Amino acid sequence: xxxxxxxxxxxxxxxxxxxxxxxxxxxxxxxxxxxxxxxxxxxxxxxxxxxxxxxxxxxxxxxxxxxxxxxxxxxxxxxxxxxxxxxxxxxxxxxxxxxxxxxxxxxxxxxxxxxxxxxxxxxxxxxxxxxxxxxxxxxxxxxxxxxxxxxxxxxxxxxxxxxxxxxxxxxxxxxxxxxxxxxxxxxxxxxxxxxxxxxxxxxxxxxxxxxxxxxxxxxxxxxxxxxxxxxxxxxxxxxxxxxxxxxxxxxxxxxxxxxxxxxxxxxxxxxxxxxxxxxxxxxxxxxxxxxxxxxxxxxxxxxxxxxxxxxxxxxxxxxxxxxxxxxxxxxxxxxxxxxxxxxxxxxxxxxxxxxxxxxxxxxxxxxxxxxxxxxxxxxxxxxxxxxxxxxxxxxxxxxxxxxxxxxxxxxxxxxxxxxxxxxxxxxxxxx
Amino acid sequence: xxxxxxxxxxxxxxxxxxxxxxxxxxxxxxxxxxxxxxxxxxxxxxxxxxxxxxxxxxxxxxxxxxxxxxxxxxxxxxxxxxxxxxxxxxxxxxxxxxxxxxxxxxxxxxxxxxxxxxxxxxxxxxxxxxxxxxxxxxxxxxxxxxxxxxxxxxxxxxxxxxxxxxxxxxxxxxxxxxxxxxxxxxxxxxxxxxxxxxxxxxxxxxxxxxxxxxxxxxxxxxxxxxxxxxxxxxxxxxxxxxxxxxxxxxxxxxxxxxxxxxxxxxxxxxxxxxxxxxxxxxxxxxxxxxxxxxxxxxxxxxxxxxxxxxxxxxxx
Numbered sequence: 001x002x003x004x005x006x007x008x009x010x011x012x013x014x015x016x017x018x019x020x021x022x023x024x025x026x027x028x029x030x031x032x033x034x035x036x037x038x039x040x041x042x043x044x045x046x047x048x049x050x051x052x053x054x055x056x057x058x059x060x061x062x063x064x065x066x067x068x069x070x071x072x073x074x075x076x077x078x079x080x081x082x083x084x085x086x087x088x089x090x091x092x093x094x095x096x097x098x099x100x101x102x103x104x105x106x107x108x109x110x111x112x113x114x115x116x117x118x119x120x121x122x123x124x125x126x127x128x129x130x131x132x133x134x135x136x137x138x139x140x141x142x143x144x145x146x147x148x149x150x151x152x153x154x155x156x157x158x159x160x161x162x163x164x165x166x167x168x169x170x171x172x173x174x175x176x177x178x179x180x181x182x183x184x185x186x187x188x189x190x191x192x193x194x195x196x197x198x199x200x201x202x203x204x205x206x207x208x209x210x211x212x213x214x215x216x217x218x219x220x221x222x223x224x225x226x227x228x229x230x231x232x233x234x235x236x237x238x239x240x241x242x243x244x245x246x247x248x249x250x251x252x253x254x255x256x257x258x259x260x261x262x263x264x265x266x267x268x269x270x271x272x273x274x275x276x277x278x279x280x281x282x283x284x285x286x287x288x289x290x291x292x293x294x295x296x297x298x299x300x301x302x303x304x305x306x307x308x309x310x311x312x313x314x315x316x317x318x319x320x321x322x323x324x325x326x327x328x329x330x331x332x333x334x335x336x337x338x339x340x341x342x343x344x345x346x347x348x349x350x351x352x353x354x355x356x357x358x359x360x361x362x363x364x365x366x367x368x369x370x371x372x373x374x375x376x377x378x379x380x381x382x383x384x385x386x387x388x389x390x391x392x393x394x395x396x397x398x399x400x401x402x403x404x405x406x407x408x409x410x411x412x413x414x415x416x417x418x419x420x421x422x423x424x425x426x427x428x429x430x431x
Numbered sequence: 432x433x434x435x436x437x438x439x440x441x442x443x444x445x446x447x448x449x450x451x452x453x454x455x456x457x458x459x460x461x462x463x464x465x466x467x468x469x470x471x472x473x474x475x476x477x478x479x480x481x482x483x484x485x486x487x488x489x490x491x492x493x494x495x496x497x498x499x500x501x502x503x504x505x506x507x508x509x510x511x512x513x514x515x516x517x518x519x520x521x522x523x524x525x526x527x528x529x530x531x532x533x534x535x536x537x538x539x540x541x542x543x544x545x546x547x548x549x550x551x552x553x554x555x556x557x558x559x560x561x562x563x564x565x566x567x568x569x570x571x572x573x574x575x576x577x578x579x580x581x582x583x584x585x586x587x588x589x590x591x592x593x594x595x596x597x598x599x600x601x602x603x604x605x606x607x608x609x610x611x612x613x614x615x616x617x618x619x620x621x622x623x624x625x626x627x628x629x630x631x632x633x634x635x636x637x638x639x640x641x642x643x644x645x646x647x648x649x650x651x652x653x654x655x656x657x658x659x660x661x662x663x664x665x666x667x668x669x670x671x672x673x674x675x676x677x678x679x680x681x682x683x684x685x686x687x688x689x690x691x692x693x694x695x696x697x698x699x700x701x702x703x704x705x706x707x708x709x710x711x712x713x714x715x716x717x718x719x720x721x722x723x724x725x726x727x728x729x730x731x732x733x734x735x736x737x738x739x740x741x742x743x744x745x746x747x
Contacts, residue, residue: 140663141624145675167664173623174665177639177675230623 004049004425005029008384008418010039011053015060016357017364017373026058028380031423035376051418053384059356060372061093061124061381061421063363064334065183065261066158066237066309069095069126072113073102078314078401080114083334084123086312086399088426090334091416093124093381094364094371095312098158099131106131108146115151123426124419125381127367128152129183132171136160139167141174148178153367156183158237159284159329161219163189165226172232181233181257181366186219186244187211187285196325198271198286206274208324211286213241220244224251224258233257235366238311240266240285242295249304259366261309262296264333264340265406269293273406279320280406283311284329301350306362308355310337314402332400336393338385339412346387346413384418391415432737434558435730436547438569438608446609450577452729452740453722455747460501460725474732474739476503478535483509483526484561485541490696490720491561491571495538498727507534522546523553530554535735539563557734565599571695572605574726576613578719579650582691587614592644594676595654595703596625602654602695607633618644622676624665625656641676645685652693653678653703669702679705683713691715 006028013024013036025042027035035042044050064087070078087095097114099105105114111128118126130147132155134140144155155175162168175182192215197203199210220236224247227234239245239260251258265283270290273281281287299305313330320327344350364372371381393407419427432445456472463470480499484492499506509529526537536557539547544564551558562568579586591610597603597619610617611634618636619626630637638644645651658669666672678692692713700706709716732740
């Protein structure tokens with residue numbers, strides 16, 4: 001798609017990086033943000049395409065810290081191409097992809113492969129997260145320096161928590177030499193055991209093995225302790241528990257370099273969903289209680305939880321159309337994250353500014369990438385949202401290779417209308 | 432100076448005395464080396480010195496043996512694999528038994544930090560530390576200092592960068608003590624996993640990557656990096672060490688003219704130093720080996736019979 005000269009008129013421009021929340025016109029040309037000004041102040045020039053965007057919201061291109069692209073090796077679930085198409089359709093101009101591919105992204109060679117493949121086929125920017133340990137096995141350090149040299153911006157054993165605290169400490173120490181954060185899926189794997197849902201009265205009732213919130217609380221506490229010991233920035237993924245959040249609060253109070261994200265599903269769904277034994281609701285960490293959901297929403301509201309991240313986790317039919325206890329964890333989330341979490345704004349729980357911040361400048365800061373801001377001169381990564389538009393998320397409009405979403409067939413409010421990456425239109429709806 | 436247990440214990444005056452004594456001995460040994468004639472400095476004729484090595488050693492042990500021989504003394508070598516330690520004898524029992532045979536000094540290497548101090552409290556003869564755990568290796572530190580002075584004149588005001596596994600290095604600790612006492616400024620660099628915790632407490636600057644330090648260095652001392660299986664929690668691979676911390680040909684280009692390169696040996700070629708660097712004009716690695724004998728002669732003569740050593744110096 002060619003770079004155009006675009007003038008987006010009369011939209012509300014929300015850009016927390018410059019504390020902007022006003023009706024503005026915005027001009028994009030040659031891949032950059034060229035001007036932001038009062039409505040009508042930017043003259044229309046020949047060759048300029050004008051988009052009338054009354055009632056819409058223009059934001060910096062959204063950034064998702066937590067995506068599984070499944071390539072290389074698990075292309076039956078997703079590929080770099082399809083995953084990034086789903087990202088662009090969901091309003092994301094940047095995503096960070098996790099290391100649990102096949103082979104695992106634990107060497108410079110796999111990192112280079114992903115980088116080059118993304119360069120060739122991706123519909124949005126792909127930021128690479130390498131593994132902490134070789135093969136995600138939690139036994140030996142991966143070649144972290146080599147991966148950083150090839151473009152990795154962070155490391156994580158997402159899905160396979162590093163249980164050995166000595167090794168995690170060394171990983172944090174080692175990461176300091178390369179100035180990268182460690183991203184942690186914070187769960188004590190032994191305490192998780194064979195659990196498949198939140199441990200509670202409901203798990204008792206349903207006869208499913210439970211995962212106590214303590215599994216998350218313990219590991220967050222450990223990561224905070226290690227951040228304190230090493231000084232290495234640690235980002236906690238998909239926080240699910242109210243008490244876990246208290247450990248983050250303490251860490252931030254003490255000025256430690258600890259950040260956190262919450263997923264759209266943990267922010268809006270509870271363990272009650274599991275009642276149906278629908279594997280679309282099987283997550284790691286599991287959906288928890290109303291109280292936890294309220295605490296997480298409050299966390300995003302206050303900024304205690306820095307970012308919203310999807311944990312887009314595509315799985316094929318063979319992974320999900322099985323017994324609940326056998327099913328893989330996770331759901332796809334790139335195309336539904338905006339409507340699902342924008343509802344928290346519509347409902348007055350989270351401010352519009354904070355919501356945009358959690359999807360733009362906050363994750364950008366974490367990965368130290370120069371995106372997530374519409375400052376004049378920046379790369380034109382931009383998302384246009386129609387907050388009132390109702391639409392149905394269907395298998396047909398789903399760009400992911402996988403269908404593991406509890407929202408398929410649901411009517412949603414709030415539609416991404418346009419996604420620009422470096423000025424290129426990577427997704428547009430009726431434009 | 433009854434013992435030499437740690438570089439940290441030495442005063443600048445004592446350090447200077449040892450370096451000067453070694454310097455006085457240098458021409459005799461150099462002449463021998465160059466002219467092939469046998470030479471000796473018979474300060475310790477008739478004395479017996481025990482090399483009590485509880486840990487494998489080739490270079491240090493040989494260096495001590497040569498030093499003992501050049502001083503006219505005889506060496507009694509003790510290796511744990513062939514000794515009663517293998518049968519469960521304690522360090523002190525072993526030492527008491529050896530002491531009963533009447534040696535004039537004990538040179539000890541042990542994997543436990545503090546063993547030489549423990550030994551010194553329990554025997555009446557002088558004890559020389561030939562390396563204890565990650566703690567100290569004072570004769571190595573002294574020979575490194577001697578080599579730096581030999582090449583640079585003085586270390587006062589000079590910048591010494593120690594690059595490698597600092598956390599597990601007794602060589603680094605001894606060097607840091609000696610260099611600071613003699614007025615050098617010291618920086619250490621290692622993967623953060625191989626730096627000791629709170630490195631600033633060593634009184635040195637530190638960096639996680641070498642590039643920022645190399646340009647100002649008058650001396651770069653590369654340390655050996657070992658990668659046994661258990662160390663893969665500290666270092667992913669030797670390739671990664673080499674890529675980011677090795678003194679490669681490329682990285683050596685950052686060094687200023689006159690900067691010298693030391694390594695306590697044995698060098699992992701291509702890991703800590705590229706072969707071109709290890710064998711290049713900046714390298715003083717073989718000088719270190721030669722100077723090691725001098726320093727050990729000076730140390731042994733000092734702890735066993737300092738008056739005779741001083742008399743010999745006067746006569747040179």
